[in-house]
Structures are given as C-alpha cells and as structure tokens.
Amino acid sequence: MSEQIRTRFAPSPTGSMHVGNAHTALFNWLFARNNGGAVVLRIEDTDELRSTPEALDVIYGGLKWLGIDWDEGPDIGGPYGPYIQSQRLELYEQKVNELVEQGKAYRCYCTPEEVQQRREIMRAQGLPPKYDSRCRTLTEEDCAELSAEGRQPCTRFKMKQTGNTIVNDIIQGEVVYDNNLCGDPVILKQSGFPTFHLAVVVDDAAMSITHVIRGAGHLPNTQIHLQLQEALELPHPRYAHLPLILGEDRTKLSKRHGAVSVMEYQELGYLPEAMFNFLVLLGWSPGDEQEIMPRDEIVSRFSLEACNKAASVFDLKKAEWMNGEYMKQMEPAELAERVHPWLVAAGLIEEELFGKRWQWLIKIVELMQERAKLLKTYTTWARYFFTDDYEYENRARKKWLNKEATVDVLERLGDGFEALDEWNAETVESVIRGLAEEMGLSAGKVIHPCRAAVTGTTIGPSLFHLLVLLARDDVVARLRRTARLSRDGELAPTGDDADEE
Numbered sequence: 001m002s003e004q005i006r007t008r009f010a011p012s013p014t015g016s017m018h019v020g021n022a023h024t025a026l027f028n029w030l031f032a033r034n035n036g037g038a039v040v041l042r043i044e045d046t047d048e049l050r051s052t053p054e055a056l057d058v059i060y061g062g063l064k065w066l067g068i069d070w071d072e073g074p075d076i077g078g079p080y081g082p083y084i085q086s087q088r089l090e091l092y093e094q095k096v097n098e099l100v101e102q103g104k105a106y107r108c109y110c111t112p113e114e115v116q117q118r119r120e121i122m123r124a125q126g127l128p129p130k131y132d133s134r135c136r137t138l139t140e141e142d143c144a145e146l147s148a149e150g151r152q153p154c155t156r157f158k159m160k161q162t163g164n165t166i167v168n169d170i171i172q173g174e175v176v177y178d179n180n181l182c183g184d185p186v187i188l189k190q191s192g193f194p195t196f197h198l199a200v201v202v203d204d205a206a207m208s209i210t211h212v213i214r215g216a217g218h219l220p221n222t223q224i225h226l227q228l229q230e231a232l233e234l235p236h237p238r239y240a241h242l243p244l245i246l247g248e249d250r251t252k253l254s255k256r257h258g259a260v261s262v263m264e265y266q267e268l269g270y271l272p273e274a275m276f277n278f279l280v281l282l283g284w285s286p287g288d289e290q291e292i293m294p295r296d297e298i299v300s301r302f303s304l305e306a307c308n309k310a311a312s313v314f315d316l317k318k319a320e321w322m323n324g325e326y327m328k329q330m331e332p333a334e335l336a337e338r339v340h341p342w343l344v345a346a347g348l349i350e351e352e353l354f355g356k357r358w359q360w361l362i363k364i365v366e367l368m369q370e371r372a373k374l375l376k377t378y379t380t381w382a383r384y385f386f387t388d389d390y391e392y393e394n395r396a397r398k399k400w401l402n403k404e405a406t407v408d409v410l411e412r413l414g415d416g417f418e419a420l421d422e423w424n425a426e427t428v429e430s431v432i433r434g435l436a437e438e439m440g441l442s443a444g445k446v447i448h449p450c451r452a453a454v455t456g457t458t459i460g461p462s463l464f465h466l467l468v469l470l471a472r473d474d475v476v477a478r479l480r481r482t483a484r485l486s487r488d489g490e491l492a493p494t495g496d497d498a499d500e501e
Contacts, residue, residue, distance in 0.1 A: 005037030013055035017062030041073030130183025269376030453482035
C-alpha cells in the first residue's frame, strides 16, 4: 500500500490572513484532497514577539470562509500534536543539543549589531553578505570567556562550505545552490525559541509530512532545510514551490494594489466560492480555456505538475468579473440570502423578512443580478429600493436634473402614474411612452429623467420593472420632490463635474 500523502499549511499568527497565505493553504488542500491525503494545520508562532491570539482567530476565519478544512490541527487535535510550535520547545531544544554534541552546530556569541556591521562591510567589498562564521571554531575556553562578559549565545547550524545543494522541485524543476554562498543560519535564538529553519524541519518529519507546498520565496530556504534534514537523519519530503503573486504592475503584492487580506475581500462583498476559484487560477491551469469551475471539478482536475513556474498577476478586475459571474449563476433566492445580511448591516432592511416582503427582496436581487459584481453593490447601487435617502449623482444632475425641461417631464409623469388603475410594468411603460409621444420627445428623454429622479443614477436595470418594485406613491413623491429641487436650482452639478463640458 502506498504512503498516504500528507500536506501542511503552517502560517504564523502575526497579522492578517494574506492573499499569499490563503493561496498556499488552498494548493496544499487541493493536492491532499485530489490524492485522498490529509491536511495538517500547524501554527508557527516561533516569532514570539509578534504572534498574537487574535491573529490565530483571523487564520481560522479566513480558511473557513474559503471552505478550506483540515484533518489535524490545534483546534481538533490529532496523532502528531501539539500543533502549535511554542508548545513543542523541548523537542527543538533536544534536536539542537544533538547537533551541537555531534559538532554539526555551535553556539554563537555575536550580537545582531556586530553581525549586521560585518555584513555591510562584506557587501561593500562585493562579497555575499553572509554570516562570517566567526564563532564556528570557538573553544570551550572561548565560550566561557564570552559568557563571562554577559553575552547570551544563539545556536547556528554548520552549513556545508563546498559543493552544491540540489533541490528537485515538483514545480520549479532542478535548482542548484552553491554551498559556499550560504552562511551558517541561526537555528535557536537567545530566547530559547527555535527559528523557522529548525522548527519547520523537525515538525515536518515528526508529523510525517510527505509534501511541502509553499511560496517560491521559500525556495532558497530549502538549501538549509535539506542539509538540516541530512544532519538530523530525517527524511526529505517532496518540495513544490508555488509561483509568486504580483500586483498588476508586476511588483510584490501590497496594499497599494488594493486589499491584501482575504477577510478584506469578504468585507468588500466577494463570494468565498468565487475567491476560491480565482485564487486557484493564480499559478495553475486546468489545461483548457475554462475559468469558472465548481469546487469538485477543481479538486478532481488539480495537479502540481500543471502549476506554472512564472509569477502570477493578481488582477482585481478579473476577480470582480469572476465574482459577478458566480452571482449571475445563483438562484435569486440563494443570492438574496447572501445579500440580506449586507442590507441589514447597512440599516436598509429589517433583519426578519417573511412572505411578500421576502419575495419582494428576491425580485430586487433578480432584477439587479445581471449587473451586480459584489454583494456590497446592493447597499450602494441598489440603495434607492430601500430608502428615499439617496444621493443624486453628478452625472444625473448634469445630464438631466439640471435642465429646465426636466421639471415639466417629471411633474407630468407624476400625474400620469397617479391616475393609473393598475401598477405594473405594462401600465408604467404605457404612461412613459404616451407622455413622450404627447410632448413630441423621444422615449429616452422621458425614461432617463425618470430614472435619474427616482434612483439618483443614470444607469440600472429595466426602468419599467424597477419602478413597479417601488410603491407607486413613493415613485410619485420622488418625481415631485426632484422636480421641486430642480426648479429651485438645488440639483446643479457639484465638484469637478460642475465645470465639465
């Protein structure tokens, strides 16, 4: 029987759930699920100064929002726990002591300031700015003397100083590193906490991780990890380094490109299934032109071999388009369920909806469904359905509401609607087209002022179907209010648009 595939997602609880973190978690999850393997969630909190319990909650929240689950972890346990590194310090100390006793690691008494100063000198001389191995050959007497000065040592691992280290990466291929260019890394800090290099190697072996799938930024670290595994006589997992994610200007993804936290996309109104689909296409291709895929299909088609070496670009416009496509494909009732909490939070609708009121919301959602790209859209673009307190956009002011002729159109429309026996799309359309013919105008010169007056905007869904989702008295009141404001000169364009031709 073949060995069970085991992957791990090992975030540091030091901040938000970055898009890059979520991307790595997703690819680990997909590979494991495609192969019937297990996913381990391990918390790497060895940065003791920056790790916080709040950040851990953010990690859980981000993963659960995307629909990424795990088989072992701090919250659910498992056979290889504990799954929080700060609870495994004795194991790391034991491994470090083994390395020191075997002459494969040594105590280093250099201060961070001294190391940095020497690196700057090496950089100025055109040399690789690595640690200069100053403490590599210290005797017991030297160590005792330095300790007497009050210096606290860290522990460094002795890297090979000749030859090459070869990384056979599933995605990046064969990568060769010159051992002479890498200094001896710290594996145990003065505080007694391990560094990333030691902890990740020890834990991957202890937790039987078969595949390490992580961002390409960690590829150079693999040189250290392979040598540490060899020194500790630990097995080598298979490595797969995912392509970097860049902003649209092809620089490292950062806040200047927009939101970088996964939960910010939730707050912007993205659907988790759309973000899941979008993230998986950053660095992986199904082999055809298909982009919108259900989760089960993505899992069944996923492979690391189909991942790209080259960096991927986080195209926010494409993410928004994809989210809109997912919203379009939803049943209106399901989409209404997703939209409703946003409207409640914005104070636009009541929390408990029943009967006709709920059916009314579904009709609004369905009417806007073709154009809406984000859930949040319904609290802004569709605001006029839920309140008379909406803004008149400058484009609407300039194009229609600041025109003298508009006042008469709006007032006569109000009279026509008020006289109707029935309030439906057909009767509304008959009034609008009839008034246009009566006034010798094109239908658009009645339709557009009406939309601007009732919604404050110049674009939107079918006006006839929009109006009948509002109470007739409200529509008439809005038309007459807007006519009055226009007559009084209160709807002139404001700001920069006021001077535009």
